[in-house]
Amino acid sequence: MTKVIKLRKGLDVNLKGKPTDEIGQVKCPGEYALQPDDFTGLKPKVVVKEGDKVLVGDALFVDKLHPEVKFTSPVSGVVSLVERGDRRKLLSVRVKCDEKQEAKSFDVKQDVKALLMESGLFGFFRSRPYDVVANPEDAPKAIFISAFNSMPLSQDFEIALKGQEKEFQAGISALAKIAKVHLGVSAKQTSKALLEAKDCEVTVFDGPAPAGNVGVQINHVSPINKGEVVWTLGAEEVIFVGRLMLTGKVDFTRIIALAGSDVKFPKYYKVLVGQKLNTLLDGQIEDNGHHVRIIDGNVMTGLKTTEDGFLGAHKTEVNVIPEGDDNAEMLGWIMPRFKEFSTSRSYFSWLCGKKREYTLDARIKGGERHMIMSGEYDRVFPMDIFAGYLVKAIIAGDIDRQEALGIYEVAPEDFAIAEFVDSSKLELQRIVREGLDVLRKENA
Numbered sequence: 001m002t003k004v005i006k007l008r009k010g011l012d013v014n015l016k017g018k019p020t021d022e023i024g025q026v027k028c029p030g031e032y033a034l035q036p037d038d039f040t041g042l043k044p045k046v047v048v049k050e051g052d053k054v055l056v057g058d059a060l061f062v063d064k065l066h067p068e069v070k071f072t073s074p075v076s077g078v079v080s081l082v083e084r085g086d087r088r089k090l091l092s093v094r095v096k097c098d099e100k101q102e103a104k105s106f107d108v109k110q111d112v113k114a115l116l117m118e119s120g121l122f123g124f125f126r127s128r129p130y131d132v133v134a135n136p137e138d139a140p141k142a143i144f145i146s147a148f149n150s151m152p153l154s155q156d157f158e159i160a161l162k163g164q165e166k167e168f169q170a171g172i173s174a175l176a177k178i179a180k181v182h183l184g185v186s187a188k189q190t191s192k193a194l195l196e197a198k199d200c201e202v203t204v205f206d207g208p209a210p211a212g213n214v215g216v217q218i219n220h221v222s223p224i225n226k227g228e229v230v231w232t233l234g235a236e237e238v239i240f241v242g243r244l245m246l247t248g249k250v251d252f253t254r255i256i257a258l259a260g261s262d263v264k265f266p267k268y269y270k271v272l273v274g275q276k277l278n279t280l281l282d283g284q285i286e287d288n289g290h291h292v293r294i295i296d297g298n299v300m301t302g303l304k305t306t307e308d309g310f311l312g313a314h315k316t317e318v319n320v321i322p323e324g325d326d327n328a329e330m331l332g333w334i335m336p337r338f339k340e341f342s343t344s345r346s347y348f349s350w351l352c353g354k355k356r357e358y359t360l361d362a363r364i365k366g367g368e369r370h371m372i373m374s375g376e377y378d379r380v381f382p383m384d385i386f387a388g389y390l391v392k393a394i395i396a397g398d399i400d401r402q403e404a405l406g407i408y409e410v411a412p413e414d415f416a417i418a419e420f421v422d423s424s425k426l427e428l429q430r431i432v433r434e435g436l437d438v439l440r441k442e443n444a
Contacts, residue, residue, distance in 0.1 A: 002195065004187070005220050007207025009382040011417050013341060015152045015299065016357040017261040017319075021159055023268045029276040032075050033083075033092040034060050038313035039071065039123050041132025041440070044090045052079045057104035057119055057250040060093040066136055072120025074252040074272045076102045092310070103249040112177045116241065119250050124237040124313065128218065128230045129408035130440045140179045140231040142222055145172075147194050147235045148186040148205075150212035151298045151416065153259040155316040157235050158191050159268055160255040164239050165193035171242030173199045179231070184217040207382065209300075215414040219383040224409045234314060256311070260299070260320040261359040262286045271311060278307040280318060291323035293362045300416035301429070324361030343421045368425045377418040385409065387418055391428060394435030399442060407439060 036044040043064040048054060054077065059070035075097040083091040106119050116122040117136060125134035125143075134140075147157050161168060175181050176199040185194045187206035195202065203221055205211045214232045224230055233241075236254050243251045252273040259266045264284050271280065277294065285292060295302040297315045311318070329335065337347035341358040349356070377387035385406040393401035412429035419428040 002202050002204055004204040004206060007205060007211050007216070007220075007382040009378070009380055010150075010208030010210060011343065011380045011421065012150070012208040012354075013152045013360075013420070014354065014357050015261065015321075016359045017153060017259050017263055017266050017321075018357075019153075019156075019257040019259045019266040019268055021156075021268070023159070023255060023270060026269055026271060026275075026279045028097060029279045031080060031094050031096050031276060032073075032077075032272060032274040033094045033276075033310040034071060034073065034274050035092045035310065035312065036061065036071075036090050039133045040126070041130065042071075042123070044071070046082055046090060046093065048079045048082070048093065050079050050082055053077075054079060054095060055102050055104045056252075057106065059120065060095070061090065063123075063133070068114075069117050069122050069133075069136060070120050071123045072250060074274050103251070105248050106244065106250075108245055108248050112174050115244070119244055121237070121240055121244060121250065124240070125231045125233055126411075128215070128224055128232065128411070130436050131411035132436075132440065134231050135229075138229045138231075140229045142180045142182055143175050143178065143231045143233060144182045144184070144214050144218050144221075145175075145200075145233055145235055145238055146184045146212055146214040146217055148184070148189060148212045149298070149316065150186070150207075150209035151300045152209070153257070153299055153317065153319050154212070155255070155257040155268075157316075158189055158194075160236055160316075161191055161193060161239075164242075165191075167239045167242030167246060168193055168235075169197060169199075169242065170245045171238035171240070172197055174241055174245045175233070175238070176200060182217070182221055184212075184214065184221075186212065210414060210417050211382065213411075213414055215409065215411050216382055219385070219409055223384070226403065226408060234316070236316060237314075254316065256315065257317040258284065258320075259317060260295075262288065262292045262320040262322060273311060273313050275311045277305065277309050277311060277318060280311075281307050281320070285320055288322075291326050292320050293323045295319040295321070298416075300420060301413045322359070322361035324363035327361065327363070344423075364425050366423070366425045371424050371426065374423070376421050376423060377415075380417045380421055381414075383409070383414065387415065391415075391426070391431060394431055397438070399439060402435060402439060407435060411436075 044061040045064045046061045054073045063069040077095045077097040080096040081094040127134040181200035183200045296305040381387040390405040412433045415428040
């Protein structure tokens, strides 16, 4: 019998600009990019040079600490640019794609972990603690997969799954040869490929955001103790694994949501990892006369980018919302505001009900100030962790206290909703990321 876990803490924010179920096609751009910054904790070493010919699945760079872990090209073509920044930091490797795509073939009969490292799929695994690229030398106690995203304007994985159920199951079965697999699904999902998946333990989660975060699911199913390691993998990346097992070739095609209040026709698109965003956004941004923010990823956890940016390796949505820096409001916060969202009933909009859709911009609406222990975080943080005290321990640099409060179980995205409601306007995700990096260096 499938286990059901009900979560009461959290917050759903109903934003305007949800994608329709339609899946569109975009033109193939001339250039794709693989960006090392998408793989947190990676020390990249480039193994190609400009002008080299590569196939789909050929390595572009490897991990310096584990050269057997390769990061491979999503397209076949010619390496057009090895982009570097300050102190020669590798920013991206770009490939100008050929008209006719050719893919490298892999031996699927070899050890699964070795196959994933050679094909470039192992780099999509993330490891807890620290939320970094997985170490192939570790023996994880489990692999966790969340098959839904509960954040606002997020991708509906059931739409991406249609027609790829066979590949998804093949991916699950392959991962089960490495460690026990836990699959988290939503109480709203109905796909048999999820609810009746084989070679894994399925758990149903019922509750508001961030119920879809894999960290929340780990905390309720199998909490991490010091010395233990858990790997996580995105649900659509499981399909990548399944395609490799069935065909012997890598295919980085994914279905993403283009959404947001400033998108003309919000819907799904079939794209490749590293695709240039202007192929998605051309003619799609509303001409409202105000500045917009383009977000690579989710509105709560994604990164600010431009039309000349590239789709991140793990991203399942691109959002466009008002920037808000050119918005002049008479009397500011004193106005009663019927169209603004508030968690504290500061505005009269709470009288309009939960079904109302809101158009929010990217403004913080306030300055950073001292932390007030008012229980704000605890109301929206559905993990068995004192979030406020953990953040204070990270700011203070008290490593022993951080360990006692459960820092090994968290990732920056777990604090996204808490950051949204925080009246102190602290950058909680940045603070947690820095805390994890310091702790990782101390324990190295």
